[in-house]
Amino acid sequence: AQRVTQPEKLLSVFKGAPVELKCNYSYSGSPELFWYVQYSRQRLQLLLRHISRESIKGFTADLNKGETSFHLKKPFAQEEDSAMYYCAPQGDDYKLSFGAGTTVTVRA
Amino acid sequence: DTGVSQNPRHKITKRGQNVTFRCDPISEHNRLYWYRQTLGQGPEFLTYFQNEAQLEKSRLLSDRFSAERPKGSFSTLEIQRTEQGDSAMYLCASSHAGQGAYGELFFGEGSRLTVL
Numbered sequence: 001a002q003r004v005t006q007p008e009k010l011l012s013v014f015k016g017a018p019v020e021l022k023c024n025y026s027y028s029g030s031p032e033l034f035w036y037v038q039y040s041r042q043r044l045q046l047l048l049r050h051i052s053r054e055s056i057k058g059f060t061a062d063l064n065k066g067e068t069s070f071h072l073k074k075p076f077a078q079e080e081d082s083a084m085y086y087c088a089p090q091g092d093d094y095k096l097s098f099g100a101g102t103t104v105t106v107r108a
Numbered sequence: 109d110t111g112v113s114q115n116p117r118h119k120i121t122k123r124g125q126n127v128t129f130r131c132d133p134i135s136e137h138n139r140l141y142w143y144r145q146t147l148g149q150g151p152e153f154l155t156y157f158q159n160e161a162q163l164e165k166s167r168l169l170s171d172r173f174s175a176e177r178p179k180g181s182f183s184t185l186e187i188q189r190t191e192q193g194d195s196a197m198y199l200c201a202s203s204h205a206g207q208g209a210y211g212e213l214f215f216g217e218g219s220r221l222t223v224l
Contacts (some may be wrong), residue, residue: 044199045214086150095141096153096213100150
């Protein structure tokens with residue numbers, strides 16, 4: 001069965017500190033990996049995808065196929081990074097599966 | 109606003125009543141998805157359309173749930189004989205097949221259902 005685990009429900013960091021959100025997945029085949037984000041009072045939106053190998057808003061994500069992990073990192077958190085973050089693998093069946101999410105709070 | 113539009117945004121109903129939600133995807137997006145999200149959980153896949161064809165339905169979608177996309181544009185999600193366990197946020201998302209298999213999903217703001 002497909003499973004996405006985000007072990008931290010809540011993550012609180014100080015502004016300027018590094019932040020890492022963990023994601024582990026159990027998926028048949030070789031899924032593509034995404035991170036979606038929901039800022040306060042905004043709709044769910046794509047943050048970044050592994051296939052693009054890009055850094056968005058200072059965030060990067062490392063795919064480790066051996067550990068089946070796709071952790072999201074940012075070296076210096078900003079207050080505007082406070083949001084709910086969802087790890088989301090997608091198989092070749094066009095279905096995106098979401099983890100339970102991690103709420104990040106960046107304190108001044 | 110040319111984003112994904114959902115209505116109604118909020119619906120309060122009594123147990124046993126039928127409710128219908130509508131989703132208008134981004135123009136020319138031929139893929140349309142319905143997800144359900146309950147408190148403290150991530151969105152759960154319900155069903156998926158490519159144009160007017162419903163290609164997959166989750167086991168979560170009981171016989172009381174039906175979704176349509178009659179002309180390959182807007183979609184409706186109907187819940188018959190609602191139960192309190194149906195209370196959730198219902199999210200619609202769309203994407204363009206031209207982006208390939210792993211295109212970005214664009215989400216609506218959701219329709220929140222409360223069943224009393």
